[in-house]
Amino acid sequence: MELTEKKTGGREVYHGRIVNVQMDDVLLPGGKTSKREVVEHPGGVVILPLDEQMRVITVTQYRYAIGRTMTELPAGKLEPGERADPAAAALRELREETGATPGSFVPLGVLHSSPGIFTETLYLYLARDLTFDAPAPDEDELLVIERVPFDVLVQRIMDGAITDAKTVAAVLKTKVRLHL
Amino acid sequence: MELTEKKTGGREVYHGRIVNVQMDDVLLPGGKTSKREVVEHPGGVVILPLDEQMRVITVTQYRYAIGRTMTELPAGKLEPGERADPAAAALRELREETGATPGSFVPLGVLHSSPGIFTETLYLYLARDLTFDAPAPDEDELLVIERVPFDVLVQRIMDGAITDAKTVAAVLKTKVRLHL
Numbered sequence: 001m002e003l004t005e006k007k008t009g010g011r012e013v014y015h016g017r018i019v020n021v022q023m024d025d026v027l028l029p030g031g032k033t034s035k036r037e038v039v040e041h042p043g044g045v046v047i048l049p050l051d052e053q054m055r056v057i058t059v060t061q062y063r064y065a066i067g068r069t070m071t072e073l074p075a076g077k078l079e080p081g082e083r084a085d086p087a088a089a090a091l092r093e094l095r096e097e098t099g100a101t102p103g104s105f106v107p108l109g110v111l112h113s114s115p116g117i118f119t120e121t122l123y124l125y126l127a128r129d130l131t132f133d134a135p136a137p138d139e140d141e142l143l144v145i146e147r148v149p150f151d152v153l154v155q156r157i158m159d160g161a162i163t164d165a166k167t168v169a170a171v172l173k174t175k176v177r178l179h180l
Numbered sequence: 181m182e183l184t185e186k187k188t189g190g191r192e193v194y195h196g197r198i199v200n201v202q203m204d205d206v207l208l209p210g211g212k213t214s215k216r217e218v219v220e221h222p223g224g225v226v227i228l229p230l231d232e233q234m235r236v237i238t239v240t241q242y243r244y245a246i247g248r249t250m251t252e253l254p255a256g257k258l259e260p261g262e263r264a265d266p267a268a269a270a271l272r273e274l275r276e277e278t279g280a281t282p283g284s285f286v287p288l289g290v291l292h293s294s295p296g297i298f299t300e301t302l303y304l305y306l307a308r309d310l311t312f313d314a315p316a317p318d319e320d321e322l323l324v325i326e327r328v329p330f331d332v333l334v335q336r337i338m339d340g341a342i343t344d345a346k347t348v349a350a351v352l353k354t355k356v357r358l359h360l
Contacts, residue, residue, distance in 0.1 A: 001322075001324055003240075003241060003242040003249050003322050003324070004242055004249075005242050005244050013194065013196070014193065014194035014196075014201055016193070016194075016201060016203070016217050017203075017215065017217050018217050018297055019201070019217065019219060019297065021194055021196060021199070021201065023196075023197075024244070026244060028322065029322060030322070035197065036244040036245070037196050037197050037198050037199065038244065038245045039199060039219055039245070039298075041294070041297070060183075061183060062183040062184055062185050063292075063295040063296065064185050064204070064206060064216045064218065065216070065218045065219070065295055065296065065297055065298060065299050066292055066295045066299065066301075069183050069184075070292070070295055072295075077296075109338075109340040109343065110340065110343045111343055111345050111348065112243075112246055112250070112343045112344055112345060113293045113294040113298070113345050114221075114293040114294060114298065114300055114345070114346075115243040115245055115246045115250055115252070115344055116243065116245065116257075117198055117199065117221070117245055118219075118245060118293070118294065118298065119245050119246065120294055121246075122345075142181075142183050142208065142209060142210070144181055144183070154356065157353070158289075158353065158356055158357065160289040160290060163289065163290045163291055163292045163295075164292055164295055165291050165292060165293050165294070165302075165345040165346070165349055166294075166345070168291065168348075168349040168352075168353070169345055169348040169349055169352070172348075172349070172352035172353065172355075172356065173337070173338065173348070173352065175352075175356070176334065176338055176352065176355070177338065
């Protein structure tokens with residue numbers, strides 16, 4: 001079954017600080033036409049830093065869009081030019097937010113946050129064998145860094161205390177991968 | 181540590197078909213001010229329909245924002261007025277997309293797709309003891325409905341074939357919950 005939608009026109013209807021919005025005209029497989037509203041996001045990286053005692057370094061910060069503080073894995077947006085090497089961006093972000101440098105750094109796959117409308121693509125990594133320097137967070141970032149036992153993090157996901165999609169996905173993929 | 185950001189002003193900078201964008205002025209805990217760009221989304225529901233043979237009903241469709249077809253769990257946006265009862269919206273969506281009515285329907289928690297900028301809140305449900313009528317999809321929705329063994333779906337998540345955040349989260353939460 002042919003499902004592909006082809007762009008026939010469109011324009012940028014919003015140009016913002018982090019996102020842009022594109023309104024496109026598309027041709028559907030059956031020959032009908034439609035509109036597609038697309039929120040363009042630069043994408044990002046997500047790191048699950050797991051220490052020798054099987055604790056995960058988490059970041060708690062206020063999320064204005066949601067209206068409360070949330071506990072998440074360290075993450076950051078991709079800058080222009082970083083898309084070719086998201087692993088390098090992830091290592092930089094991990095170092096800045098937590099001070100950690102990993103001896104082992106493996107991809108946990110890609111995540112699409114909301115593929116119906118949002119282009120955001122996240123690159124997930126598992127970081128182990130950590131050594132630490134002082135973190136160097138952005139001045140504007142007000143963060144609480146904690147070390148949470150892996151099992152406790154899973155429990156907080158299962159009981160609904162942690163609701164961030166990238167954190168849920170990366171923690172549970174790691175649980176399956178490492179048989180934890 | 182006080183992390184809350186307080187709105188001091190702002191305006192809608194984009195009013196779209198599915199999303200709106202709000203640009204707010206905020207007061208940070210330290211007394212500094214900043215801007216917050218917020219993409220407002222109506223939220224949605226996600227259903228994991230699991231049949232007696234431990235197969236999951238999946239929906240494959242073209243995702244224009246990502247530029248390819250994606251396999252996902254059945255899901256839908258909340259209409260205005262449905263936010264007070266997302267379970268009812270989820271039952272309607274499941275019925276429309278797959279024809280299924282569940283005998284057992286339990287919440288799997290809430291998911292925030294991209295809390296740094298996006299308000300989208302998803303309500304996840306596990307549907308079991310399914311009985312079937314003919315599905316009644318929206319005319320514009322070109323979908324391929326399949327039944328995929330639960331273990332195969334987990335494998336496709338782990339090997340990177342499935343990248344949709346809501347699907348990864350709901351399938352792996354179900355795996356942990358049901359000890360699958």
